[in-house]
Amino acid sequence: QVQLVESGGELVQPGGSLRLSCVASGISSKIYSNTMGWYRQAPGKQRELVATINRGSTTNYGDAVKGRFTISRDNAKNTVYLQMNSLEPEDTAVYYCYADFWTWIPSRKFNDHWGQGTQVTVSS
Helix, strand or coil: CCEEEEECCCEECCCCCEEEEEEEECCCCCEEEEEEEEEEECCCCCCEEEEEEECCCCEEECCCCCCCEEEEEEHHHCEEEEEECCCCHHHCEEEEEEEEEEECCCCEEEEEEECCCEEEEECC
């Protein structure tokens, strides 16, 4: 069974940096992850896009994090990373890892998965 497990969330001061990681496990040889990414949800707000990256390393960022956050992935390790720099109190949220999975043959979308979330708190 596919699972996404996030790590790296913690309390950090404004202007600081954090690196989040998300490992996908339980992936059979018949499927692969195309898009992986990060979303976040702050108290009282809707979940919003942080960044996504596809298997070919094409990236997409939410407007609020452009220029400050960098997403990357290691396909061999089924892992996606989020490097967060110049953190602001407005970045405080639960960060969720996302991945979609496709079958190799035929090439079609199989499922979506979400992690349980990791808390990032930016405060002095």
